[in-house]
Amino acid sequence: MIKNSVKFNPKKCIVIFDFDNTIATCDVFDNMLLLFSCDDRWVELEKRWKSGRIGSKTCLEGQLRGMDLNKRSLDAYLPKIKLDPYFKPIYKLLQSKKVKALVLSDNFDYIINQILKINKIKGLRVLANKLSFSRAKVVTDYPFKNKDCQICAHCKTKNLLEKSPKDALIIYVGDGSGDICPAKRAHIVFAKDNLLRYFKEHKLDFMAFHNLKEVYTYLKRKLI
Numbered sequence: 001m002i003k004n005s006v007k008f009n010p011k012k013c014i015v016i017f018d019f020d021n022t023i024a025t026c027d028v029f030d031n032m033l034l035l036f037s038c039d040d041r042w043v044e045l046e047k048r049w050k051s052g053r054i055g056s057k058t059c060l061e062g063q064l065r066g067m068d069l070n071k072r073s074l075d076a077y078l079p080k081i082k083l084d085p086y087f088k089p090i091y092k093l094l095q096s097k098k099v100k101a102l103v104l105s106d107n108f109d110y111i112i113n114q115i116l117k118i119n120k121i122k123g124l125r126v127l128a129n130k131l132s133f134s135r136a137k138v139v140t141d142y143p144f145k146n147k148d149c150q151i152c153a154h155c156k157t158k159n160l161l162e163k164s165p166k167d168a169l170i171i172y173v174g175d176g177s178g179d180i181c182p183a184k185r186a187h188i189v190f191a192k193d194n195l196l197r198y199f200k201e202h203k204l205d206f207m208a209f210h211n212l213k214e215v216y217t218y219l220k221r222k223l224i
């Protein structure tokens, strides 16, 4: 773990955020299951995914197929999503210090970008699964699927390594099982929920967070 007194050179840092339950205060896709699913087949898919019997791509695709979803209903839902109140202050801090920031998510780009736009957050780079509309129908694509990984639809580790400058100090903020693998490649990890449990069990270094205020306070203190 990095010593308390050490300060960070902003030019050498990158802060990587998960989206659901990290930047957003809920899991946006999980809420969509409750709102838009035509029946309860999604429950079985969710169980199979949680027990590792299916990967998240199979799970997401099956759950999307079971939803009565179009652009209009999705656009009406997204303004209801609340962001962690400290996300904007963190993003402003990072921008003012010229620190790179990146969102890696196993949700869909359209959903995240719309939510960021609604919350007036501009210029934040998001890498996620693809969702678009053809006539009002949902079309998906998974450009960051790793054929060697059966777990994630967007396998975050590859993007973390590719998008982080060489020698960068990588700070990772996340909560889910899909964050475990990329967080292990980071130098500083903020964790809650599943990610926290895993890091705790495996005696890896991390800092617990409940909301982004803790991350904000830390970065404000650490960035020169």
Ligand SMILES: [Mg+2]
Pocket (backbone or CB within 6 Å): 018, 019, 020, 021, 022, 174, 175, 176
């Ligand atoms: Mg998450």
Ligand SMILES: [Zn+2]
Pocket (backbone or CB within 6 Å): 146, 149, 150, 151, 152, 154, 155, 156, 181
């Ligand atoms: Zn993976």
